[in-house]
């Protein structure tokens with residue numbers, strides 16, 4: 001390819017300004033790729049942490065005036081009567097009332113604090129999954145979260161002391177990740193009879209409604225609201241899908257935004273390619289006159305200059321693509337302190353994506369200069385000094 | 386095409402450059418027939434339209450009026466690509482400034498029009514044969530044009546003009562940038578090439594150079610006198 005050869009030599013001849021133009025593309029591609037990787041990792045890490053399936057409506061006792069997120073701790077409760085109202089309101093959907101508190105835990109002399117959930121043993125399989133052992137059958141016994149089990153080296157049959165009551169571990173729960181309803185991974189789950197007899201509390205702290213048909217989620221929320229909050233706000237109602245979506249949406253927006261900022265640096269790089277190509281065309285006007293006069297077609301001249309722009313973009317994108325692994329790693333390390341999602345396919349895809357943008361920007365920037373060169377008048381170009 | 390048909394025919398050709406302070410008539414109703422194998426010198430004072438005539442014949446410039454036929458084809462009916470291909474295949478250009486391509490080596494310069502035509506970079510010894518024919522040392526082939534003397538560069542330009550075996554050579558002051566001795570050598574080369582059947586049209590200021598031609602045309606104010 002003689003025209004490719006022209007492009008190569010022209011770049012080599014003007015290596016310094018070519019290098020600067022390439023550097024622009026390198027930075028642009030790195031910015032897009034690294035920001036893309038960062039944004040994607042952000043979404044992935046949030047998505048992983050929030051394992052909720054999204055079919056859950058959570059009802060908390062109304063927290064009072066401030067804040068509108070799930071309350072961390074309150075003195076208010078949901079009474080048995082309110083639970084019945086909820087049950088009536090939601091029809092066929094499962095209603096799971098929960099007692100929630102924190103207590104001391106002791107295992108073989110090791111002490112700590114643990115979250116304790118009390119619930120009807122029949123409800124447990126609706127909400128949680130046992131990986132070892134069995135679900136609770138009678139009033140005694142406990143299920144422990146996976147991470148709690150790891151921390152205290154618990155197995156099925158181990159004995160733990162919660163408060164000053166001894167409990168036998170009947171089963172260990174499958175790890176579930178951070179949720180908006182309950183967080184059982186570091187918790188102890190007991191029957192509500194046990195809970196009531198130990199803590200002497202009959203009221204509930206939280207009610208979970210599992211909605212069978214996802215489309216009905218809004219309706220269910222509305223029905224609960226209508227049943228309990230008609231005269232005054234007694235409960236706060238959240239649905240996990242909404243929370244999840246809001247958070248993911250926020251992170252996606254951030255991710256798009258940062259990637260777009262990376263795109264701006266590519267625009268700057270495009271301007272520099274444009275400059276270099278205009279310079280190249282001006283300097284080589286006479287050469288264009290020569291090759292046109294001895295039989296080079298317009299398209300061929302155009303090709304010659306487009307190859308040059310392409311080569312600059314390709315070299316810049318290749319270098320930028322390679323460096324993006326480093327750039328992405330660094331961005332993740334600094335921003336997330338966690339680089340596990342660097343090699344996720346949905347992260348890595350931002351590298352060819354950035355490279356494509358780099359090459360595309362160069363080509364687009366090179367079109368006008370190349371067109372200009374191709375349409376020079378051969379005689380005037382020959383006379384050009 | 387029969388042998389007695391002119392290889393170049395200008396039929397009442399005029400070239401007018403419109404300028405803000407009045408049009409310039411560079412060629413004024415020029416008619417000319419050139420037989421195949423002719424060697425024509427074009428002379429005349431500066432600004433008389435010699436280069437314009439050559440550019441029009443070379444399909445680099447289009448006549449404002451009149452018709453031009455090259456090997457029987459009316460060039461007014463050809464597209465830009467067709468004109469370009471005509472320059473590549475049928476016409477050879479030799480310029481006063483040599484006009485070699487600085488990015489390419491001597492070898493690449495010589496084979497460039499061939500590569501354009503065949504899209505392949507192999508010349509089967511054609512480049513070597515041509516360099517010998519124009520009296521150029523083969524050792525110069527890998528060099529860049531800037532490393533050559535003026536006479537050597539003009540020989541490269543002639544080799545390049547010949548590589549596609551064109552029927553017509555157009556030379557605009559081919560010896561204008563050369564000393565007398567080198568100029569004589571170049572003219573001997575062009576005479577030889579003409580002897581091998583190429584039609585040559587050459588612009589020159591120098592009457593001694595014009596003597597190499599069979600026929601001399603004088604231009605004054607864009608008219609043949």
Ligand SMILES: Nc1ncnc2c1ncn2[C@@H]1O[C@H](COP(=O)(O)OP(=O)(O)OP(=O)(O)O)[C@@H](O)[C@H]1O
Pocket residue numbers: 402404409410411429430431432433434435436437438
């Ligand atoms: N592109 C152009 N635009 C305007 N006028 C032009 C152009 N090219 C040539 N001319 C005019 O046309 C006339 C003929 O020019 P041309 O270059 O053909 O002369 P020439 O005989 O080759 O002169 P010289 O011996 O100095 O090379 C001149 O008056 C010149 O100024």
Ligand SMILES: [Mg+2]
Pocket residue numbers: 435436437
């Ligand atoms: Mg002239």
